[in-house]
Amino acid sequence: MGVLTFSDSGPATGGAPETATETPAADWRADAPRFDALVSRYRRPLLRFFRRRSVGVEDAEDLTQEVFMRLSRRFSNLHWSNPDGLVFTVASNALVDHERQRRVRQHERHVEVDPALPADEPSAETALAGRQRLQRLVAALEDLHPNTRSVFVLCRFENLTQAQAAKRLGLSQSAVEKHMMNALARLRQVIEAPNDA
Template sequence: MPDAARHPGLDEVVAQYRVPLLRFFQRRVEHFEDADDLVQDVFSRLAAQDLAAIANVQGYVFQVAANVLRDKARRANVRSIMSPAPEGFDIEDEAGFSPERILQSREALQIMIAALYELPEIVRVVFSQYHFDGVAQVEIARRTGLSLSTVEKHMARANGHLLHRLRKAR
């Protein structure tokens, strides 16, 4: 019973949303057995939240589910990028990672960092939390006290500014 006292409503949320979340994930993942793990991930994230303070629990539950799915996709993408190269594979020949290409990438990174610092601090914070820390926009809005719409506008402003600066540098 101590868990219920710490997380009011969690048991009810689990009972109400377990099956809908399973269906949600089963429609979106390749392997059905992954859906159970993803549902558990959603509930573990919800356990850390004050569910009583959330106005639209259903919307929040499925936003968390979408974030879990996005995180799974990111991890899969990183794993595919980080997989070891087959023996005899020359990364410089295959991927074009020549010293010149590496230098261009470093210059682009420096341009992006400089462009980030040209933005107002709150826009930079929103962008950094989303892209570098993997925080969902809904959570950023909650943390900063901004509306979700404002967070989305800050993201759009930051992305547009960075793209503009990168294109200008070419």
């Protein structure tokens, strides 16, 4: 089993590592690299590695941390004869897992359209029937007595109370109530009438 050592002068040369068979167990632990040296050496290269593969800044940070987590779990058992190869192989695997999880999340958010569900848009027949009903209502409003029409318009379209409409039109409140009942009864007849009427 190889041991990775870092010099303070820069990247590891990838030279021949010591092996567990050449070094007694107690000496091997003393010569093992510090994990923080691994982090400081590979953090920026890993971030660049992920960013070059169109990974967002936050995801690149998360993936870099994931690489270090995976390495830390087996740090003392890994063969470090090629540290760059090992670190970037773990990074590639983390990226593959990340993409797989992203696709699963997108698939879970995908909602398939059920053709049996009604469409948001009304059908042509429904739109035509609505236009015809509106035309009948407008015609019925125009046919109302002028006071009845005025009461209805003030109360329903201008949101006045019946007392306010009575004051504005100079009518009694009971007269306004009667005009409103007449307008509603006539418009209800028009709405409930068959389309061909």
